[in-house]
Amino acid sequence: MVLKYILVCILLLHINIYIYIYIDLNFLAASFYQKTEARQSHSPSAIVIGGGFAGIAAAHALKNAAFQVVLLESRDRIGGRVHTNYSFGFPVDMGAAWLHGVYNENPLASWIGRLGLPIYRTSGDNSALYDHDLESYALFDGDGHQVPQDLVEKVGKVEFEGLGELRSKDEEDEGLGELRSKDEEDEDI
Numbered sequence: 001m002v003l004k005y006i007l008v009c010i011l012l013l014h015i016n017i018y019i020y021i022y023i024d025l026n027f028l029a030a031s032f033y034q035k036t037e038a039r040q041s042h043s044p045s046a047i048v049i050g051g052g053f054a055g056i057a058a059a060h061a062l063k064n065a066a067f068q069v070v071l072l073e074s075r076d077r078i079g080g081r082v083h084t085n086y087s088f089g090f091p092v093d094m095g096a097a098w099l100h101g102v103y104n105e106n107p108l109a110s111w112i113g114r115l116g117l118p119i120y121r122t123s124g125d126n127s128a129l130y131d132h133d134l135e136s137y138a139l140f141d142g143d144g145h146q147v148p149q150d151l152v153e154k155v156g157k158v159e160f161e162g163l164g165e166l167r168s169k170d171e172e173d174e175g176l177g178e179l180r181s182k183d184e185e186d187e188d189i
Contacts, residue, residue: 043068045067045070046070047070048062048072050072051073051075051077051080052078052080052081053079053080053082054080055071055073055080056071080095
């Protein structure tokens with residue numbers, strides 16, 4: 001008895017994104033036995049679970065390989081972490097800005113290391129190796145070029161000192177939406 005379908009589960013880069021592919025075994029048998037009519041009338045099907053970048057890329061690759069593809073996403077949008085947030089009343093692009101946790105928990109860190117790409121610590125890195133000093137920061141300009149380290153340290157010191165001064169002048173925390181509303185009120189005056 002020949003099973004109609006086989007379930008193949010592929011774990012991509014240890015990032016907990018699973019792609020489930022249902023391959024019609026009749027299609028495979030037809031290709032092995034040179035049954036061209038069966039091959040022409042039926043193409044394999046695939047279901048890709050997850051509409052983030054990996055899922056979209058997998059669906060695209062399968063479609064290009066003549067699979068019939070269904071992409072399933074639990075959210076009301078595709079893109080995974082990458083999306084535009086309108087909760088402040090204006091668009092803010094979110095996600096994929098950086099690869100966080102590269103010194104500890106992010107499984108892509110070893111892959112990046114094998115590629116020989118540089119890894120820079122950021123203030124959002126909760127790594128145990130992160131020492132919260134300005135010397136470990138990397139700053140890039142609008143063209144993607146790294147800013148010289150001495151300038152990074154100067155900018156950081158000015159920024160931290162300025163934030164401290166502002167913090168001492170205002171006792172209450174305000175959200176971005178509140179600050180934006182105040183700014184719009186000032187423009188109306």
